[in-house]
Each structure stands twice: as structure tokens, then as C-alpha cells.
Amino acid sequence: DTGVSQNPRHKITKRGQNVTFRCDPISEHNRLYWYRQTLGQGPEFLTYFQNEAQLEKSRLLSDRFSAERPKGSFSTLEIQRTEQGDSAMYLCASSPLAGAIHEQFFGPGTRLTVL
Amino acid sequence: KQEVTQIPAALSVPEGENLVLNCSFTDSAIYNLQWFRQDPGKGLTSLLLIQSSQREQTSGRLNASLDKSSGRSTLYIAASQPGDSATYLCAVYRGGGADGLTFGKGTHLIIQP
Numbered sequence: 001d002t003g004v005s006q007n008p009r010h011k012i013t014k015r016g017q018n019v020t021f022r023c024d025p026i027s028e029h030n031r032l033y034w035y036r037q038t039l040g041q042g043p044e045f046l047t048y049f050q051n052e053a054q055l056e057k058s059r060l061l062s063d064r065f066s067a068e069r070p071k072g073s074f075s076t077l078e079i080q081r082t083e084q085g086d087s088a089m090y091l092c093a094s095s096p097l098a099g100a101i102h103e104q105f106f107g108p109g110t111r112l113t114v115l
Numbered sequence: 116k117q118e119v120t121q122i123p124a125a126l127s128v129p130e131g132e133n134l135v136l137n138c139s140f141t142d143s144a145i146y147n148l149q150w151f152r153q154d155p156g157k158g159l160t161s162l163l164l165i166q167s168s169q170r171e172q173t174s175g176r177l178n179a180s181l182d183k184s185s186g187r188s189t190l191y192i193a194a195s196q197p198g199d200s201a202t203y204l205c206a207v208y209r210g211g212g213a214d215g216l217t218f219g220k221g222t223h224l225i226i227q228p
Contacts, residue, residue: 042219107158
């Protein structure tokens with residue numbers, strides 16, 4: 001068990017470009033979450049998957065954002081037509097479906113800078 | 116809408132002191148509460164999780180308590196060390212898979228050698 005991994009760790013892009021981030025959860029964790037964190041703030045929930053189904057989306061997730069988890073394993077988060085306000089740390093977390101604890105384990109994050 | 120507040124926003128203490136970080140939440144209908152540590156530019160490390168039916172959890176020098184009815188949790192750090200310097204985040208989970216965690220803004224802790 002190597003923990004939650006995210007790639008890339010850093011991404012610098014120009015305004016208007018599309019970017020895609022990947023998250024690999026802890027194996028056998030059915031639940032996968034995406035969060036966004038800006039400087040000096042706590043993470044904010046974006047979206048949640050249970051297996052391959054996207055069950056919840058925050059109002060923060062504009063139509064330029066799309067997330068997928070095609071086979072219920074890794075997930076991707078795509079931002080189209082990036083804006084400077086999208087600059088943030090994007091965090092992924094996973095938790096097991098079985099059991100009642102629902103503890104979430106976070107990856108190292110992808111830091112996005114939009115120039 | 117759930118809101119989580121952490122006090123103080125920043126704290127600087129000499130090494131060896133015992134300290135308490137506070138977290139309050141507005142909606143007591145929570146499933147659990149997690150405390151995390153975040154080092155600069157890094158992801159979150161889970162420290163302790165308290166389920167709604169529990170009063171406290173302990174791990175090493177850390178002890179977290181939960182008073183669900185009053186919407187409060189505290190994280191107690193005993194015999195602080197410079198390596199404890201980080202931002203500590205409190206987060207609550209409503210349950211049912213919905214909405215993820217709701218976080219506070221964190222307490223930025225500096226332990227002076």
C-alpha cells in the first residue's frame with residue numbers, strides 16, 4: 001500500500017489552456033474525493049466518486065471542470081480554458097467503502113499555476 | 116450550511132509546552148471529525164479521527180476530544196517539539212457519502228527550539 005498518489009505534482013500553464021490531473025487512490029478504496037485549496041484556506045470539496053459513479057458535485061465545480069473515474073480505479077480532473085483564478089492546490093483523497101469509519105487519506109496534491 | 120472555525124489562526128510557543136488547538140462547527144449532525152497536519156506545500160496527513168459516538172481519541176502525544184452537542188473539538192499536543200511545526204486542520208464529515216469533508220482554515224503552529 002503506497003498511499004494516494006497524484007500526478008503531476010506541479011503544473012504551470014497559460015490562461016486558456018486545458019490541463020488534466022491524475023489521482024491513483026489506495027488500492028481497494030471505493031470512494032474518491034477531489035478538493036481544491038487556495039493559499040491560507042482549508043481545502044474545499046469539489047466532487048466525489050463511489051466506484052465509477054460520480055455521486056456529488058459542488059457548486060464550485062463550474063462547467064469548465066470535469067472529473068472521471070472510468071474503471072473505478074484512478075480518476076482524472078480536467079480543467080478547460082484555465083483562468084488565473086484556477087491557480088490552487090488540487091487534492092485527491094480516498095476512503096474505503098467497507099466499514100463505518102470513513103477516514104479519508106489524502107495525496108500530495110497537484111499545484112496548478114495559471115499565468 | 117456547515118461552517119468550521121479554528122482558533123487561534125496562528126500560535127508560536129517554546130519547545131516543551133503543552134498546547135490546545137480549538138475547532139468549532141455549526142451543525143452538530145456530523146458522522147465524524149478528523150484532525151490533519153499539513154506541512155508547507157504538501158498534502159494532508161491524517162492525525163486522528165473521532166466518530167460521532169466517541170468522546171476522544173489518542174495517538175502518542177496527541178489527544179483529540181469531541182463534544183458533538185456543543186459543536187466543539189480540541190486537539191491537545193503534549194510536550195511540543197520543533198517537528199510539530201505545521202498547519203493543523205480540523206474537518207467534519209456529514210456522512211452518507213455526500214459533500215466530502217468541510218474544513219476550517221487551520222491553525223498555523225510554530226514551535227520555537
